[in-house]
Amino acid sequence: MQELSAKQLHDQIVAGQIKSVEATQAVFARIEKYEPMLGAYISTFKEQALSKARHIDNKIAAGESVGQLAGVPVAIKDNMCTTFGATTCASKILENFHAPYNATVVEKLLAADAVIIGKANLDEFAMGSSTENSGLKKTVNPWDTTRVPGGSSGGSAAAVAGQLCFAALGSDTGGSIRQPASFCGVVGLKPTYGRVSRFGLVAYGSSLDQIGPVTRTVADSALMMNVIAGHDSADSTSVAEAVAPVCDYLEKLDEPIEKLKIAVVPQFNAGAESQVQKSIADAIDVYKKLGADIIEINMPHLDYAIAAYYIIATAEASSNLARYDGVHYGHRTENPKDYIEVYSKSRAEAFGKEVKRRIMLGTYALSSGYYDAYYLKALKVRNLIRGDFINAFERCEAILMPVSPTTAFKIGEKINDPLTMYLSDIYTIAANLAGIPAISIPCGFDDDNLPIGLQILAPAFAEDRLLRIARMYEKETNWHKKTPPILN
Amino acid sequence: MKKKIDKEQAKKVAKLSRLQLSEDEVEEFTHQLSAVLDYMDKLNELDTTNVEPLAHCLPITNVFREDCVKESLGTEKTLANAPQRDGDFFKVPKILDDSSGA
Numbered sequence: 001m002q003e004l005s006a007k008q009l010h011d012q013i014v015a016g017q018i019k020s021v022e023a024t025q026a027v028f029a030r031i032e033k034y035e036p037m038l039g040a041y042i043s044t045f046k047e048q049a050l051s052k053a054r055h056i057d058n059k060i061a062a063g064e065s066v067g068q069l070a071g072v073p074v075a076i077k078d079n080m081c082t083t084f085g086a087t088t089c090a091s092k093i094l095e096n097f098h099a100p101y102n103a104t105v106v107e108k109l110l111a112a113d114a115v116i117i118g119k120a121n122l123d124e125f126a127m128g129s130s131t132e133n134s135g136l137k138k139t140v141n142p143w144d145t146t147r148v149p150g151g152s153s154g155g156s157a158a159a160v161a162g163q164l165c166f167a168a169l170g171s172d173t174g175g176s177i178r179q180p181a182s183f184c185g186v187v188g189l190k191p192t193y194g195r196v197s198r199f200g201l202v203a204y205g206s207s208l209d210q211i212g213p214v215t216r217t218v219a220d221s222a223l224m225m226n227v228i229a230g231h232d233s234a235d236s237t238s239v240a241e242a243v244a245p246v247c248d249y250l251e252k253l254d255e256p257i258e259k260l261k262i263a264v265v266p267q268f269n270a271g272a273e274s275q276v277q278k279s280i281a282d283a284i285d286v287y288k289k290l291g292a293d294i295i296e297i298n299m300p301h302l303d304y305a306i307a308a309y310y311i312i313a314t315a316e317a318s319s320n321l322a323r324y325d326g327v328h329y330g331h332r333t334e335n336p337k338d339y340i341e342v343y344s345k346s347r348a349e350a351f352g353k354e355v356k357r358r359i360m361l362g363t364y365a366l367s368s369g370y371y372d373a374y375y376l377k378a379l380k381v382r383n384l385i386r387g388d389f390i391n392a393f394e395r396c397e398a399i400l401m402p403v404s405p406t407t408a409f410k411i412g413e414k415i416n417d418p419l420t421m422y423l424s425d426i427y428t429i430a431a432n433l434a435g436i437p438a439i440s441i442p443c444g445f446d447d448d449n450l451p452i453g454l455q456i457l458a459p460a461f462a463e464d465r466l467l468r469i470a471r472m473y474e475k476e477t478n479w480h481k482k483t484p485p486i487l488n
Numbered sequence: 489m490k491k492k493i494d495k496e497q498a499k500k501v502a503k504l505s506r507l508q509l510s511e512d513e514v515e516e517f518t519h520q521l522s523a524v525l526d527y528m529d530k531l532n533e534l535d536t537t538n539v540e541p542l543a544h545c546l547p548i549t550n551v552f553r554e555d556c557v558k559e560s561l562g563t564e565k566t567l568a569n570a571p572q573r574d575g576d577f578f579k580v581p582k583i584l585d586d587s588s589g590a
Contacts, residue, residue: 237546304533353513
């Protein structure tokens with residue numbers, strides 16, 4: 001049963017062929033067996049999940065209508081607020097924080113009758129590319145337990161790949177859904193900025209953060225989007241339906257796009273490992289065979305995305321994380337000698353190194369004398385990067401590129417060299433700076449049997465088209481059906 | 489090449505950030521942040537003289553709502569996560585010095 005996609009499972013539950021309770025029990029049996037090895041979850045809610053599953057089963061048995069995710073065990077990244085359990089952000093500063101409300105996406109999952117089974121590990125406050133920055137636990141890659149699952153949604157991706165849930169939510173500020181999806185051989189979608197409500201998502205870089213699905217198939221990604229997309233009056237950056245209506249992302253999913261024009265950026269892709277480049281070239285060939293017109297374009301400012309991103313994201317982070325003051329909630333130092341120490345010692349004791357580094361970097365970039373040279377400059381470059389995409393999408397429907405220059409790297413390999421770690425985000429960051437949707441889908445394996453991801457980027461609010469383009473490739477290939485050997 | 493920031497600047501930034509760092513952390517961050525800032529110099533290759541800064545990707549305008557009373561969290565929920573409380577208040581160390589006897 002665990003190999004089923006979320007959609008298949010849902011269909012079978014609704015048809016009465018499988019009970020949600022059985023699926024939920026099966027997931028917890030696997031969690032018991034594999035979680036000690038994988039470390040995907042910060043918390044799980046077995047009793048609550050089983051009780052919800054029974055409730056769904058009863059509704060179905062009674063012939064009542066149920067939601068689009070009825071009975072499906074799902075996980076959420078632990079930076080989304082829930083009134084059940086703690087909301088930790090994998091940080092010691094929030095280790096015992098119990099949110100007084102649910103994030104909008106959590107409300108939507110519950111309203112769609114999903115069974116929330118647990119909260120997944122992440123890099124502390126979603127700051128990282130390997131999940132090694134979690135202050136609470138270590139997550140490994142199900143394909144090779146000596147390697148990282150990617151990050152920051154590493155727990156979500158490991159849980160989906162390890163079949164410890166049927167689908168999950170992650171959040172993506174600079175690649176945090178797509179890169180772990182790529183490292184773990186699953187599908188990860190970062191929607192357009194403003195498409196999914198951020199209400200109740202603990203803020204990191206507010207102009208970049210976006211919640212999205214981590215799933216085994218493109219159809220599951222569409223299904224999850226059907227549940228979570230849409231306007232929310234509680235999020236002032238959520239886009240009104242009148243501006244960009246949401247649609248049923250499943251409805252036309254299997255219809256290929258006619259006269260598809262896809263762009264590639266050869267010079268930019270050359271930075272990836274040769275096996276990654278090879279898989280991307282093979283994927284391009286698949287689209288060619290499907291009749292797509294492939295054009296080569298130049299996007300001159302993409303090379304500047306990392307520098308711009310790490311100024312903008314850290315500047316926003318330094319402001320967003322000022323709220324952790326040891327006063328209202330979260331960790332407070334034991335014996336502060338004055339009120340300043342309530343702030344400075346509480347924060348020093350409970351934030352991990354990467355969070356401190358990013359707060360420092362952002363504070364520096366915003367500080368008097370450096371604001372123009374760093375922050376303002378980065379915002380201008382951001383505009384140039386967005387311009388590259390606007391120009392590109394006048395000539396094509398989608399852009400293909402790698403998700404990451406490498407496959408999953410070894411645990412510990414980059415953790416002591418922040419700049420090298422930042423540089424690994426080269427392909428994912430631009431979509432966040434430009435606010436556009438992008439998806440990572442499995443497109444091959446390297447010699448070490450580690451998954452490789454294909455990234456497809458589309459114009460703002462073109463998720464329906466993006467998913468259809470991804471589905472065209474998925475139909476032709478079997479990469480998404482492979483499962484990590486250690487789990488079999 | 490001269491380092492982008494020295495230890496004194498790192499300490500100043502830590503103070504602005506309200507982070508009480510150890511000497512070891514100051515040393516480590518000075519080195520790491522200098523390396524990152526060196527990389528940021530890459531941005532200066534681009535002429536941005538006539539480019540507008542872009543803080544936000546979407547044409548987002550201010551959002552107003554009806555000025556009406558809605559339910560709020562309430563005292564208990566608001567204080568439920570307080571590290572220290574005193575009745576209906578968050579408790580913190582003394583902020584004003586009252587040694588003047590005023």
